[in-house]
Amino acid sequence: MSADPHDQTRGETAPQFAGNEHAPLSCNEAAALCIKAARGVGMSWGMAEEAGFAAAWLVSQGIDGPTRLCSHLEQADGLDWEDLCPAVTPGAWQNTKGQAACPIILGATLCDYAELPEGPVPNSEISLGTVNSPILLVPFLCELGRRNELSFALRWNGGKLRIDGTKEWLNLAAEALSVSQLSLTLGVENAPCHQPCATTSPNAQTTAATVAALNSFAMRTTVPATEASRAGAGSTLSDND
Amino acid sequence: MSVTTPISAPDVALYMRPAAEVMRLARMGCGHPTRLSFLRVMLRRLECADWEIDRPVWKVDANGVGHGVYRVRSAERSYSLVAFAHDLPPEMRSDRVIATAWDATFTLFDGEPTDADIERLAQNVPYQETGRVTSKELTLARANRSVRLFNHVVEALSEGRQPDAEEIRAVGYLMRTTAVYGSGKFGASDRIYIADRPELAAPFQVEMLTVWLIRAFTVDIVEHIAAARGGVNAVKLDRATRRSLGVGNSTGLGMAPFIVRHPVLLNNWIMSREEALARVRAQRIADPQAVEGLETALSEAVANAAIWHSEHPVQRDKLHGLRRDLDQLAEALVGWNWDGDLPWNALWLWGEENLGLEGQEALLSLMLEPHGGLVDDLADHMGADEAASFRINGAMPVEALRHVLETAYDWALEIDFSTPENNARFWYVSEEKLEPRLGERATEDGASLEQPLCIARLIAELYETVRTFDGSAPVAALLLSHPEHRYAVRRAQIAQSHPYAEVRDNLIAADMLPIDLLRCKLAFFGASQFDPRSDRWVRINLFAGAPFPDEIKQEASA
Numbered sequence: 054m055s056a057d058p059h060d061q062t063r064g065e066t067a068p069q070f071a072g073n074e075h076a077p078l079s080c081n082e083a084a085a086l087c088i089k090a091a092r093g094v095g096m097s098w099g100m101a102e103e104a105g106f107a108a109a110w111l112v113s114q115g116i117d118g119p120t121r122l123c124s125h126l127e128q129a130d131g132l133d134w135e136d137l138c139p140a141v142t143p144g145a146w147q148n149t150k151g152q153a154a155c156p157i158i159l160g161a162t163l164c165d166y167a168e169l170p171e172g173p174v175p176n177s178e179i180s181l182g183t184v185n186s187p188i189l190l191v192p193f194l195c196e197l198g199r200r201n202e203l204s205f206a207l208r209w210n211g212g213k214l215r216i217d218g219t220k221e222w223l224n225l226a227a228e229a230l231s232v233s234q235l236s237l238t239l240g241v242e243n244a245p246c247h248q249p250c251a252t253t254s255p256n257a258q259t260t261a262a263t264v265a266a267l268n269s270f271a272m273r274t275t276v277p278a279t280e281a282s283r284a285g286a287g288s289t290l291s292d293n294d
Numbered sequence: 295m296s297v298t299t300p301i302s303a304p305d306v307a308l309y310m311r312p313a314a315e316v317m318r319l320a321r322m323g324c325g326h327p328t329r330l331s332f333l334r335v336m337l338r339r340l341e342c343a344d345w346e347i348d349r350p351v352w353k354v355d356a357n358g359v360g361h362g363v364y365r366v367r368s369a370e371r372s373y374s375l376v377a378f379a380h381d382l383p384p385e386m387r388s389d390r391v392i393a394t395a396w397d398a399t400f401t402l403f404d405g406e407p408t409d410a411d412i413e414r415l416a417q418n419v420p421y422q423e424t425g426r427v428t429s430k431e432l433t434l435a436r437a438n439r440s441v442r443l444f445n446h447v448v449e450a451l452s453e454g455r456q457p458d459a460e461e462i463r464a465v466g467y468l469m470r471t472t473a474v475y476g477s478g479k480f481g482a483s484d485r486i487y488i489a490d491r492p493e494l495a496a497p498f499q500v501e502m503l504t505v506w507l508i509r510a511f512t513v514d515i516v517e518h519i520a521a522a523r524g525g526v527n528a529v530k531l532d533r534a535t536r537r538s539l540g541v542g543n544s545t546g547l548g549m550a551p552f553i554v555r556h557p558v559l560l561n562n563w564i565m566s567r568e569e570a571l572a573r574v575r576a577q578r579i580a581d582p583q584a585v586e587g588l589e590t591a592l593s594e595a596v597a598n599a600a601i602w603h604s605e606h607p608v609q610r611d612k613l614h615g616l617r618r619d620l621d622q623l624a625e626a627l628v629g630w631n632w633d634g635d636l637p638w639n640a641l642w643l644w645g646e647e648n649l650g651l652e653g654q655e656a657l658l659s660l661m662l663e664p665h666g667g668l669v670d671d672l673a674d675h676m677g678a679d680e681a682a683s684f685r686i687n688g689a690m691p692v693e694a695l696r697h698v699l700e701t702a703y704d705w706a707l708e709i710d711f712s713t714p715e716n717n718a719r720f721w722y723v724s725e726e727k728l729e730p731r732l733g734e735r736a737t738e739d740g741a742s743l744e745q746p747l748c749i750a751r752l753i754a755e756l757y758e759t760v761r762t763f764d765g766s767a768p769v770a771a772l773l774l775s776h777p778e779h780r781y782a783v784r785r786a787q788i789a790q791s792h793p794y795a796e797v798r799d800n801l802i803a804a805d806m807l808p809i810d811l812l813r814c815k816l817a818f819f820g821a822s823q824f825d826p827r828s829d830r831w832v833r834i835n836l837f838a839g840a841p842f843p844d845e846i847k848q849e850a851s852a
Contacts, residue, residue, distance in 0.1 A: 077426075077428070077481060078481070079478030079481055079483070081477050081478025081484050097777045097778045097780050098746045099773075099780020099781035099783065099784055100777055102780075102781070103780075106684065113484075134777055138774065138777070141770075141774060158777075161780075162773075162774060164686070165688030165774075166768075166770045168688070168689035169688065169770055172770075200685070251486060251487070272725060274723060275722070275743065276722040276723065276724060276725055276731075276733070276739070276740030277724075277726070278726035278727070279738060
């Protein structure tokens with residue numbers, strides 16, 4: 054891709070911002086960019102969709118999910134699935150290699166195991182180990198809470214947070230979990246949690262630097278042009294007829 | 295699972311065509327617009343509800359440069375198309391989505407723009423992808439003149455005469471859009487924020503409203519320039535000529551992946567249309583007014599087929615078949631026995647027996663046309679809450695997943711992907727233009743960066759894994775040891791409850807025609823005169839023959 058911010062010849066949305074600009078992405082833009090970036094760093098397509106879901110969910114709540122995802126992708130770049138996935142056993146979901154868990158893989162897998170005994174069933178506690186960009190777990194937990202009428206208690210060294218029936222929990226989560234890593238324990242309770250509404254002022258502020266970094270990961274999913282590929286894509290005619 | 299899937303009454307369900315018949319690319323590539331097409335849905339709402347349409351701003355100079363605002367408002371809400379007219383040198387005019395300058399650029403504003411909004415939009419909309427819009431805007435679009443016809447019409451009107459009818463017929467529109475972006479692109483409002491408004495619940499309603507108002511702009515700008523040039527001698531387009539004009543659109547490969555990437559949406563489009571056909575077929579008797587309506591619709595279809603031209607050999611053959619089919623249908627209708635039991639079903643069965651795919655799909659459209667009261671409510675079921683079917687059911691046993699693959703994807707498992715012709719191509723995104731493209735696996739680089747659009751092969755790969763995996767284990771465990779199948783598992787679980795979710799063909803086969811995917815989608819938009827210029831891009835016409843803003847009210851009340 055041309056690095057020229059004035060290049061007008063792009064075929065689809067790939068937002069570019071310069072310098073220290075704020076970058077107000079729509080949810081759709083955030084999802085599309087994050088899916089491609091996650092795929093560019095090596096996630097499977099299906100898991101990359103989960104990354105898009107989580108980032109867009111946070112954007113819809115006015116939280117800068119793309120920056121947190123970007124920070125995780127920088128750490129996950131070059132790692133294998135085994136380095137990032139949890140080993141699912143009752144009560145303990147740590148990575149077997151002792152690495153920090155990917156919050157996307159962890160969140161999606163918690164949802165996959167929602168109805169299974171090793172999973173986040175009511176009145177259970179799961180030790181999750183170290184989790185990168187833990188705010189990215191929140192969209193999955195909120196989804197789990199909605200589907201199975203659950204609340205959660207997250208604990209870490211020196212802190213705790215409840216995802217429950219109170220309206221304030223998301224603000225507290227945004228504050229406490231927007232960090233690069235935490236070693237977490239997840240408690241699961243049998244009570245519905247408050248479902249926050251999408252913010253009335255959408256297009257969360259992320260930064261030009263985040264967009265540029267995600268774009269550079271996303272570009273790894275693209276194929277350099279050849280004469281053959283240029284030939285077939287569309288009209289090569291003048292439009293003066 | 296979709297919450298909007300229409301449920302057929304048992305007697306209607308008998309007449310639903312199976313997905314194995316409907317979802318084949320050859321048939322999808324013969325789709326015709328119907329009264330459930332999205333532009334028809336939009337026009338019906340404007341006709342019926344209490345919407346006022348006007349043009350409060352028109353600041354355009356004698357060279358046709360400036361801006362105008364077209365406003366559509368009800369008691370509760372208004373929408374404004376802000377149109378910027380430019381003076382584009384001929385060498386910069388290109389049909390491609392990746393062009394860099396246009397004759398006119400547009401945005402649909404949510405509400406009524408202030409002067410400050412217009413000022414902000416003037417700094418961004420003319421630059422399209424390199425500008426930014428905000429959540430106050432719903433779409434971003436641009437159009438180029440059909441130079442030959444545009445100049446001819448300006449010249450004629452400025453000299454006080456009407457343009458040549460043959461020239462009008464040969465092109466059919468004054469301007470062509472090269473992109474109409476919605477759904478949060480370039481900073482515009484996300485669909486989630488507007489989808490609960492009744493007028494925008496059906497798919498692509500903001501895009502259709504944008505294009506319909508652009509159509510009004512194309513006539514206003516041509517008449518404005520003619521008046522500036524001809525002064526008191528200039529005349530306006532006569533109403534019948536104006537009515538025949540649509541808005542052209544050029545569409546390439548970029549649109550093809552859409553219907554593959556949105557399985558629930560595709561299911562709901564097709565299911566609604568099929569339910570509509572089934573309801574018509576299930577009627578025990580034929581209402582004489584409906585029979586008359588069918589005949590009127592048929593003569594309009596014959597007229598449309600007569601002016602529908604294409605140079606593309608595939609489409610030329612299809613058009614030949616369509617004209618022959620329509621003639622045959624007209625002959626059959628003379629003396630058709632409408633008094634028998636289930637007469638509409640009898641007509642449909644006759645069509646299946648006697649017509650080609652073009653003719654059959656045209657007959658579907660014709661049979662729906664006089665049955666608005668019976669089928670129009672189905673438009674309310676064509677949207678999709680895709681988030682509702684995103685979450686994977688991890689508790690499903692692997693053996694149940696295997697059963698889904700063997701039943702819903704039997705067509706995919708029959709394809710032998712080890713043969714070069716079945717594995718001939720790959721979909722990718724070009725680094726240079728970020729466009730979706732289709733490469734030849736044997737001769738082009740980049741297959742390792744293939745996009746997940748060949749659902750059949752992804753499903754076949756999943757099946758290979760599932761066959762030897764512990765059948766009693768949950769899907770969650772399968773995905774933990776095989777994360778590469780997450781995408782295909784999600785598709786399969788969607789397909790389980792959405793029978794029309796998948797295009798049942800090999801999308802990387804050597805002989806696959808991407809224009810068939812385009813035609814299916816564009817027919818649902820309501821495009822007439824589908825004109826492929828290669829096997830990968832097409833021109834179409836939207837809204838030809840439809841009312842203009844100053845006509846829609848009086849016709850609705852007439």
